[in-house]
Amino acid sequence: MWFSNRFAFTYAVLGVLLALAARRHRGDVPAGPEPTLLDGVDVAAYRPGVAKPVRAAFVVLVRNSELHGMKRAMRQIEDRFNARFNYPYVFLNDVPFTDAFMAGTAAMTKANVTFGTIPGEHWGYPAWINQTQARECREAMNEKGVFYALSESYRHMCRFNSGFFFRHPLLDEYDYYWRIEPDVEYSCDIAYDPFLFMHRRGIKYGYTIALHEYPDTIPTLWTAVKAFLAQNPHFVRHAHGLQWLSADGGATYNGCHFWSNFEIGSLAFFRSAEYLAYFEHLDRAGGFFYERWGDAPVHSIAAALLLAKDEVHWFRDIGYYHNPWTNCPQGADAQTRCHCDPAKSAEHHGWASCTHEWPALPAANATAGDPRLINLGA
Ligand SMILES: Nc1nc2c(ncn2[C@@H]2O[C@H](COP(=O)(O)OP(=O)(O)OP(=O)(O)O)[C@@H](O)[C@H]2O)c(=O)[nH]1
Numbered sequence: 599m600w601f602s603n604r605f606a607f608t609y610a611v612l613g614v615l616l617a618l619a620a621r622r623h624r625g626d627v628p629a630g631p632e633p634t635l636l637d638g639v640d641v642a643a644y645r646p647g648v649a650k651p652v653r654a655a656f657v658v659l660v661r662n663s664e665l666h667g668m669k670r671a672m673r674q675i676e677d678r679f680n681a682r683f684n685y686p687y688v689f690l691n692d693v694p695f696t697d698a699f700m701a702g703t704a705a706m707t708k709a710n711v712t713f714g715t716i717p718g719e720h721w722g723y724p725a726w727i728n729q730t731q732a733r734e735c736r737e738a739m740n741e742k743g744v745f746y747a748l749s750e751s752y753r754h755m756c757r758f759n760s761g762f763f764f765r766h767p768l769l770d771e772y773d774y775y776w777r778i779e780p781d782v783e784y785s786c787d788i789a790y791d792p793f794l795f796m797h798r799r800g801i802k803y804g805y806t807i808a809l810h811e812y813p814d815t816i817p818t819l820w821t822a823v824k825a826f827l828a829q830n831p832h833f834v835r836h837a838h839g840l841q842w843l844s845a846d847g848g849a850t851y852n853g854c855h856f857w858s859n860f861e862i863g864s865l866a867f868f869r870s871a872e873y874l875a876y877f878e879h880l881d882r883a884g885g886f887f888y889e890r891w892g893d894a895p896v897h898s899i900a901a902a903l904l905l906a907k908d909e910v911h912w913f914r915d916i917g918y919y920h921n922p923w924t925n926c927p928q929g930a931d932a933q934t935r936c937h938c939d940p941a942k943s944a945e946h947h948g949w950a951s952c953t954h955e956w957p958a959l960p961a962a963n964a965t966a967g968d969p970r971l972i973n974l975g976a
């Protein structure tokens with residue numbers, strides 16, 4: 599008895615020491631597949647705290663109250679991808695982050711993390727918005743049963759993501775961003791660097807799932823877009839993008855949008871004179887407050903029309919889940935690389951048909967004088 603207790607104690611201590619040693623070791627040499635290196639990028643370039651081959655970061659708008667959902671999402675991103683690549687995280691919030699939030703998220707990664715507060719002018723009512731009218735509109739939308747109809751913060755969030763996130767000073771040192779949200783899931787190992795993949799191929803916008811929007815959130819969005827394009831027809835790069843957005847040659851919007859809770863994008867695209875003019879036009883039209891325009895249709899209409907087809911990429915190989923939709927790769931390799939069910943992938947549902955309709959578009963570029971560019975069926 600005496601011996602067995604004593605041995606049990608010794609083994610328990612040994613076990614703890616071994617577990618700690620294994621943990622330390624895992625921190626140095628992460629488990630999982632070796633990075634697939636493109637064009638001879640040295641694996642050393644992916645060490646924490648070392649400048650990466652592409653100036654890129656995860657960008658997260660999140661509330662302090664979402665700490666645990668954030669840790670859950672980070673844990674999967676780290677295990678599936680970032681423990682080997684160590685891209686930094688930039689967290690943004692309309693109020694200062696708490697010490698508990700900063701400590702809890704920093705503990706999930708050995709990559710750099712930075713925390714920023716959003717300037718008041720990027721999260722509030724612009725002077726030209728009539729706030730009495732905005733409140734009446736919220737109440738009318740609530741009567742119609744629109745999701746988040748009454749929420750002011752949801753509208754500030756959508757406007758921030760549409761027109762301001764890329765102007766935050768913490769993003770100044772980056773060229774690409776990967777948007778994540780609390781509680782999302784990453785269900786496949788990602789053994790290559792999507793930022794480098796995009797950079798090498800000139801891709802400006804990457805998505806996993808594309809859906810149809812609820813029309814009640816955007817009654818006049820398309821009217822505002824058409825007015826903008828009528829003034830700026832030369833901004834359109836890709837005539838077939840219009841085909842993806844509209845079933846009637848541009849008269850009405852079919853609601854197709856890249857689901858923006860996942861995005862890997864070029865910050866230069868959002869900082870471009872074209873995008874800024876487009877956002878300014880929409881912002882002046884007031885629909886972020888009088889309706890409930892989402893950043894997903896706002897980003898997507900710009901990507902579809904202002905970018906060439908091949909500058910927008912479906913990351914069909916990235917297993918992703920945000921309630922209630924998932925993108926699950928269909929290929930044979932996914933059996934070993936992923937934990938999602940390919941049969942449940944959004945691409946099998948009609949509501950997500952926009953997902954595979956984009957890659958199926960003709961690749962031809964817009965050409966000067968192409969009547970499709972300016973004939974939006976007014
Ligand atoms: N700091 C801060 N972040 C917010 C606020 N509202 C939303 N967010 C963040 O903005 C992102 C989008 O908000 P969600 O509430 O997830 O919106 P959604 O994805 O359209 O809706 P869900 O289906 O509820 O997820 C998430 O990363 C949120 O954490 C806010 O008021 N403050």
Ligand SMILES: *[C@@H]1O[C@H](CO)[C@@H](O)[C@H](O)[C@H]1NC(C)=O
Pocket residue numbers: 646647648649650686710
């Ligand atoms: C990581 O953060 C430190 C301290 O903020 C900074 O000095 C360093 O440049 C950062 N490294 C990278 C690669 O971003």
Ligand SMILES: *[C@@H]1O[C@H](CO)[C@@H](O)[C@H](O)[C@H]1NC(C)=O
Pocket residue numbers: 728729730731734
């Ligand atoms: C603001 O909207 C309210 C309600 O629609 C309206 O009564 C009021 O005249 C508007 N104010 C201005 C300055 O336009």
Ligand SMILES: *[C@@H]1O[C@H](CO)[C@@H](O)[C@H](O)[C@H]1NC(C)=O
Pocket residue numbers: 906961962963
């Ligand atoms: C589209 O234009 C780009 C340059 O803007 C060119 O590199 C590409 O080959 C063109 N694609 C097609 C299909 O014409």
Ligand SMILES: [Mg+2]
Pocket residue numbers: 779859920
């Ligand atoms: Mg969400």
